[in-house]
Amino acid sequence: MITKKNIIIDPHNTLRKRAEEVSTPISEDDKKILKQLLEYVIASQDDELCEKYDLKPGIGLAAPQINVAKRMIAVHIPDEENPENTVSYSLYNPKIMSHSTTKCYLESGEGCLSVDKEIKGYVPRYSKIKVVGFNENDEKITLNLKGLPAICFQHEIDHLNGILFYDHINKENPFDVPEDYEKL
Numbered sequence: 001m002i003t004k005k006n007i008i009i010d011p012h013n014t015l016r017k018r019a020e021e022v023s024t025p026i027s028e029d030d031k032k033i034l035k036q037l038l039e040y041v042i043a044s045q046d047d048e049l050c051e052k053y054d055l056k057p058g059i060g061l062a063a064p065q066i067n068v069a070k071r072m073i074a075v076h077i078p079d080e081e082n083p084e085n086t087v088s089y090s091l092y093n094p095k096i097m098s099h100s101t102t103k104c105y106l107e108s109g110e111g112c113l114s115v116d117k118e119i120k121g122y123v124p125r126y127s128k129i130k131v132v133g134f135n136e137n138d139e140k141i142t143l144n145l146k147g148l149p150a151i152c153f154q155h156e157i158d159h160l161n162g163i164l165f166y167d168h169i170n171k172e173n174p175f176d177v178p179e180d181y182e183k184l
């Protein structure tokens with residue numbers, strides 16, 4: 001099981017590398033990593049499990065964050081009121097196929113399991129994205145995302161390209177974003 005000890009912290013070379021494509025069909029080892037990534041994010045949202053296994057809560061995790069430079073991510077965003085809207089995926093070779101021209105940002109800013117220091121500022125993201133990736137059974141998954149899930153996938157896919165959320169923050173004016181950006 002992945003715990004806090006397995007998650008590497010910025011600065012670290014692996015967090016700044018472009019991760020390698022995963023070959024199809026997926027190997028047993030890679031399949032195991034996909035499962036562990038999703039298992040971690042789900043468990044990290046449970047207070048009891050968090051304490052028991054020393055997990056840091058998160059909604060997404062990418063393989064480079066556990067020092068595996070391969071294109072794999074997991075995202076778990078439950079929607080308790082509308083369970084059918086829960087977004088819970090573990091994918092390899094995820095790719096943003098298209099995106100809206102409109103942009104958005106989280107008013108609270110973003111955080112990252114691999115960034116220990118608090119970095120304040122707005123992170124501009126596309127409001128809507130279409131993601132294609134493959135699950136542990138090599139099935140092609142197409143997702144049309146908006147809101148928090150769209151932001152989270154962009155954050156995780158950035159990890160596969162060696163990009164961290166604070167790279168997107170305006171250095172001179174961290175809270176300065178164009179007026180037409182949607183606030184979430």
Ligand SMILES: [Zn+2]
Pocket residue numbers: 111112113114155159
């Ligand atoms: Zn992150």
